[in-house]
Each structure stands twice: as C-alpha cells, then as structure tokens.
Amino acid sequence: MELTLELAEKTLAAQPFSVLLGTRLIAFGAGGATLELDIRPDLQQQNGYLHGGVLGYAADNAITFAAGTALGPEVLTGGFTISYLRPAQGTVLRAAASVVHAGKRQATCTCELSTVDEDGATTLCAIAQGTVIALRR
Numbered sequence: 001m002e003l004t005l006e007l008a009e010k011t012l013a014a015q016p017f018s019v020l021l022g023t024r025l026i027a028f029g030a031g032g033a034t035l036e037l038d039i040r041p042d043l044q045q046q047n048g049y050l051h052g053g054v055l056g057y058a059a060d061n062a063i064t065f066a067a068g069t070a071l072g073p074e075v076l077t078g079g080f081t082i083s084y085l086r087p088a089q090g091t092v093l094r095a096a097a098s099v100v101h102a103g104k105r106q107a108t109c110t111c112e113l114s115t116v117d118e119d120g121a122t123t124l125c126a127i128a129q130g131t132v133i134a135l136r137r
Contacts, residue, residue, distance in 0.1 A: 003068040005029060011065075011073065018061065021054070025065065031099040033065035036092050039115065050088035050125075055113050059128035062095035063109040067132030070102035078106065080130030082113075088125040090115030097128075105134045 003011075005028045012018050012025050012035075021043070027034035035058055037043075045051045059082050068075050097111035113126040 003073040007073055008033070008065060008068065012061075015061075017057070021057070023058070023061065026094075027096070028065065029069055031066065031069050031102075032097060033062050033069065034094060034096040035062045035065070036094050039088070039091055039093055047087070048089070050093060050115070052082075052084060054093065055084065055088060055126050056082055056128075058093055058095035059097070059111045059113055059126065060130065062097035062111050063128065063130035064132050066097035066099050066109045066111075067102070067107035067130075070099050070107050071105070071132065071134040074135040075107075075132050076135060078131035078133045080128055082126055082128040084126045086123070086125050088113070088115050090117040090123065092116040094122070100129075105136070107132045107134075 008028050021037050023037045043054050094114050097109050101108045111128040114122040114124050
C-alpha cells in the first residue's frame with residue numbers, strides 16, 4: 001500500500017499528541033515530508049526557547065513521514081539522534097525531512113529543524129538523523 005498525501009494527513013490527524021501540538025503537514029512525497037507547528041508559550045522552557053522535546057518530536061515525526069514515502073504507511077521509528085545547534089525562537093517550527101537511503105524494510109532519513117520569525121526569515125536550530133523500519137504483517 002502506498003502512502004498518499006491524503007492518507008498521510010489522516011495519519012497525522014489520528015495522532016492525539018500531534019493534534020495537541022497543532023502539527024501541520026505542509027509538504028509530502030518524493031522521499032520527503034515537512035511538518036510545521038506554531039511556537040506557543042506553553043511549548044517553551046524556562047528561558048523562553050522552544051523546549052527540546054518539541055524539537056525531538058518534530059524530527060521523529062517528520063523523519064517517519066518521509067520514510068513512509070519510500071516504505072509505505074506502516075512504519076515505526078527504529079531510532080534517531082538530534083543535535084541542537086542554537087535555541088529555537090520564532091513563531092513557527094518547521095521540520096523538513098528527506099530519505100537518504102531506503103531498502104525494502106528500512107530507511108535512513110535526515111531532518112533539518114528551523115524556526116520562522118514574524119518576517120518569514122528562517123533559522124536552522126537543529127539537525128537529526130533517523131532510521132525507520134517497515135512493519136510487515
């Protein structure tokens with residue numbers, strides 16, 4: 001079964017945590033996926049920066065959606081790493097992931113996490129790499 005944009009949007013809408021955060025799928029297909037969410041005060045840590053856990057969530061989910069373009073809709077994260085480059089500040093978090101390599105049962109993806117400010121300027125704040133595994137039932 002192929003993972004279409006329509007199915008990907010339904011999958012995102014079926015994730016209660018993604019709904020809680022207000023995550024949007026803004027690009028999908030051809031080995032890539034981009035998610036966005038608004039940066040809100042309740043998602044920040046004590047210094048006013050977006051919490052690292054939110055960045056980790058966004059990387060994990062974007063990587064998994066990107067891998068789904070190569071492996072199909074039934075996938076799970078096998079693992080991922082994230083490097084925080086600078087504090088995340090702005091109005092929107094954007095997680096853009098792409099497939100680097102895909103086999104029959106596993107894909108490796110990278111993800112760039114950037115913030116967008118009020119003027120539309122983007123700032124790279126973290127990078128991630130992950131492995132996604134296809135479920136075969």
